[in-house]
Amino acid sequence: VSFGYSDVSPEEKTERVGAVFRNVASRYDLMNDAMSGGMHRLWKDRFVRRVKPRAGEAILDMAGGTGDIAFRHARSGAQVTVADINPAMLEVGMERAKKRGIHGLIWAEQNAETLSFGDREFDAYTIAFGIRNVTDIPAALREAHRVLKRGGRFFCLEFSTNQWPGFAEAYDAYSHRLVPKLGKLLANDEDSYRYLIESIRRFPDMPSFERMIAEAGFVRTNVEPILGGLVAIHSGWKI
Numbered sequence: 001v002s003f004g005y006s007d008v009s010p011e012e013k014t015e016r017v018g019a020v021f022r023n024v025a026s027r028y029d030l031m032n033d034a035m036s037g038g039m040h041r042l043w044k045d046r047f048v049r050r051v052k053p054r055a056g057e058a059i060l061d062m063a064g065g066t067g068d069i070a071f072r073h074a075r076s077g078a079q080v081t082v083a084d085i086n087p088a089m090l091e092v093g094m095e096r097a098k099k100r101g102i103h104g105l106i107w108a109e110q111n112a113e114t115l116s117f118g119d120r121e122f123d124a125y126t127i128a129f130g131i132r133n134v135t136d137i138p139a140a141l142r143e144a145h146r147v148l149k150r151g152g153r154f155f156c157l158e159f160s161t162n163q164w165p166g167f168a169e170a171y172d173a174y175s176h177r178l179v180p181k182l183g184k185l186l187a188n189d190e191d192s193y194r195y196l197i198e199s200i201r202r203f204p205d206m207p208s209f210e211r212m213i214a215e216a217g218f219v220r221t222n223v224e225p226i227l228g229g230l231v232a233i234h235s236g237w238k239i
């Protein structure tokens with residue numbers, strides 16, 4: 001499997017992704033704003049509008065990190081579980097929730113590939129900017145399908161491939177030069193941000209990822225590109 005510019009064993013990828021998020025946890029929210037010019041907030045708002053969480057629903061926000069998506073879901077009165085493989089990210093999230101007076105979230109340390117939840121527990125499964133960090137993506141998609149109830153919905157927000165002419169060159173220059181520099185400047189961690197950019201470049205394009213979702217058993221799959229596919233919302237239903 002790929003890790004940044006090199007190929008590594010699956011175990012090593014999981015290990016190194018763990019190190020990336022341990023290192024960036026305390027600066028994670030600041031860096032998101034710096035790197036996206038605040039735009040990640042709008043993408044997340046739009047994503048949660050598509051998910052349409054409702055009071056009384058059980059929602060699993062996978063790779064939930066510091067809680068950005070879960071906090072938005074929670075406004076609906078849904079019962080939200082935030083799950084992430086990295087305890088450092090969850091800790092920052094719990095601290096943020098406390099500061100904002102958001103109560104009632106369930107925080108769980110979980111690997112998306114091997115969830116400890118039972119079958120058909122959730123009405124919706126969401127994953128934002130998380131799936132590309134998972135080592136075995138098909139396994140994570142199968143697990144998503146397993147833990148959803150019949151009629152449950154899957155939503156994924158992730159960087160993808162922009163299809164506007166000329167955009168790729170500008171974006172490459174930005175991402176390969178500026179982002180690692182920002183990482184060094186703001187988080188003193190150039191390598192982690194180099195990995196994050198490279199993992200975006202290597203992620204399957206929109207039709208390929210949509211196919212993977214269908215292969216995991218989801219139906220009525222859909223993809224909604226944002227900014228020409230720089231970011232995309234993939235979705236599917238379990239019947």
Ligand code: SAM
Binds near residue numbers: 017066084089127128
């Ligand atoms: N969803 C949050 C957001 O949008 O701000 C956090 C996204 S952050 C870029 C990616 C998260 O994926 C990290 O918190 C990382 O620990 C988590 N992650 C990576 N591999 C994972 C896995 N196998 N299972 C669960 N979480 C994982």
